[in-house]
Amino acid sequence: MTEPKIDSRRLWDGHMAMAEIGPSPGGGTARLALTDFDREARHLFRRWAEEAGCAVRVDGIGNIFARREGEDPGHPPVMTGSHLDTQPLGGPFDGIYGVLAGLEVVRALNDAGIATRLPIEVVDWTDEEGARFGAGCLGSNVFAGRRALDNTLALTDAHGNTVRGELERIGYAGPKPVGGFPIDCFFEIHIEQGPILENEGIQVGAVEGAQxxxxxxxxxxxxxxxxxxxxxxxxxxxxxxxxxxxxxxxxxxxxxxxxxxxxxxxxxxxxxxxxxxxxxxxxxxxxxxxxxxxxxxxxxxxxxxxxxxxxxxxxxxxxxxxxxxDSVVFDPGCVQTIRDAAAARGISCRDIYSGAGHDAINLSHVCPAGMIFVPCEKGVSHNEAENAKPEDLAAGAEVLLHAILARAGRA
Ligand SMILES: [Zn+2]
CATH class of the missing domain: 3.30.70.360 (Alpha-Beta Plaits)
Incomplete structure (x- = not known):
């Protein structure tokens, strides 16, 4: 049986290509949601996903879903993803890693010729950062039924532009409805944005919940x-x-x-x-x-x-x-799947809590959900100096790959 392999170089190069879209003055990334730069990043993700054989669709709040079909297309998908938007003075990894690692999982499965029983979907959630329209995690909140769609589309930025108008302008106002379909489970991989993993020299955190x-x-x-x-x-x-x-x-x-x-x-x-x-x-x-x-x-x-x-x-x-x-506890089965995937690959792993908000917290209200953290340099994030090691990104993606495979099953 061929073993799928994460291509560390390809994963890293993807981040560097994305980082060129909306560069900030201090060497970071400034890619606010639903701007021209966000459109460009979305186009690039869409192109890469289609080249990897995925069918791409967009919903009414602009969430992008790239689907790798399963042998059992009627079964709810295993979902993974995060966000491509950044803070006004952000870095190349917060959010972007979760989308590109999902894409890398699809590419690795393609390269190894592995079909899965369940479909796999890689998602870019709209406006996680909340830096433009006054509220965060817009896409995943609406998807999980925790925000009304119409009221979210009516939110305005400092210049009076609405979410609806900006989605239409950049060509990402997809058809309604948003969400409302079953999901097998959701995994999100993200940089830790704190110093714990780096200080302890551990490559992966199995996130138990959010504070x-x-x-x-x-x-x-x-x-x-x-x-x-x-x-x-x-x-x-x-x-x-x-x-x-x-x-x-x-x-x-x-x-x-x-x-x-x-x-x-x-x-x-x-x-x-x-x-x-x-x-x-x-x-x-x-x-x-x-x-x-x-x-x-x-x-x-x-x-x-x-x-x-x-x-x-x-x-x-x-x-x-x-x-x-209230605090959120991630699905014990998903957390265990992440621990097991790390152990089976010989990748160091510890349990950890999330201090920040993430799209996976919203998804945990509609399906079993779990998160994987990897270290980032000195725990710095929401900062142009945000940095991470290629080998840590690859180790995390490896754990994501095997967690997804464990849920989606080889066909
Ligand atoms: Zn993030």
């Missing part, structure tokens, strides 16, 4: 006053109180094991003048943890810490929860 996340606005109100005349004992300084709260909030992370990640990244100060005692400060909290209950406990601890400080300093406090996403 829960909760966001808050905290508003601390005191009273403005003259910086030179109001004695310290009489002040209600919203900045000083907030500084103590921020320190306490971030330290809450250390009280839980494993730690949640807690970030205070945005601050608004009233009146923001160097010689007025600040009367009001609003700061953001972004908190994430794989366990919903631990994240909720951390949220309660942050709230209690802020209340104690507010009372101590005579400040008013208002805490508003602005966002919440």
């Amino acid at each position: 829960a996340s909760t966001g808050y606005w905290v508003t601390v109100t005191g009273e403005e006053g003259h910086a030179g005349t109001l004695p310290m004992a009489l002040r209600r300084d919203a900045m000083h109180g907030s500084a103590r709260m921020i320190d306490a909030v971030v330290n809450v992370a250390m009280d839980f094991d494993p730690h949640p990640v807690i970030t205070v990244g945005h601050l608004r100060v009233r009146p923001n003048s160097r010689n007025t005692i600040p009367g009001q400060v609003t700061f953001s909290i972004d908190s994430r943890h794989p366990d919903n209950d631990i994240l909720a406990s951390a949220g309660a601890a942050m709230r209690a810490a802020c209340e104690t400080i507010a009372e101590d300093r005579g400040l008013e406090l208002e805490i508003e929860q602005t966002s919440h996403r």
Whole structure:
């Protein structure tokens, strides 16, 4: 029996060719969704898929599906893919790898003359990054029924262009409906966008799930006053109180094991003048943890810490929860298939959690889904310096190939 083989060179060259479409000033990639550059990248993917013998179709939100037929065409397909759009200052691997690795799996099966029982579909999901129309994962959200199609088509960018208009302009407004058909399973391969695999010298992560996340606005109100005349004992300084709260909030992370990640990244100060005692400060909290209950406990601890400080300093406090996403657990069968594929190929693998959002999270609501991570240099992503090693990309694609084969079955 011929063994299919990932062509590391071909996979790498594909990334370099895609990276030329929408180059950014600092050597990265600037390919926002539904721009002329996105159209060019889509055309290239489409051409490569057709050259590999796939039938290509586009749905009503612009998702592109490249199908390698199975011996049993009536059976739901094994699906894989990610996205070709990037951040305004992005790199050549975030998303692109997931599409090109899927294509490489098809090419490797073709080269080895292997037919599969189930069809295989490689997908480019529309606008994963959310950098243009104010919401992310548009294509996979609509596909999974988690966003309405019409409302998504009506979203506008900063210049008033709609998703519908831009899809039509670039020639990727396919026929409705979107989704609504059965899928055997979905695998997405992606760079980790964090440092864990690289630090541990491990080539592949079997992603168990994605973290829960909760966001808050905290508003601390005191009273403005003259910086030179109001004695310290009489002040209600919203900045000083907030500084103590921020320190306490971030330290809450250390009280839980494993730690949640807690970030205070945005601050608004009233009146923001160097010689007025600040009367009001609003700061953001972004908190994430794989366990919903631990994240909720951390949220309660942050709230209690802020209340104690507010009372101590005579400040008013208002805490508003602005966002919440429950954690997602990927299908145990898909995760095990990924672990087994790595073990069978002698590729080092560890379980890992995703700190970021991905299309696979949406797909997990409509079919069994799993993700594979590979290391990227220093964990850097959403950055022009984003980089990865050809051998790691190839090892990940090898695991993807064998995970897909395990599900699709040799004919
Ligand atoms: Zn991505």
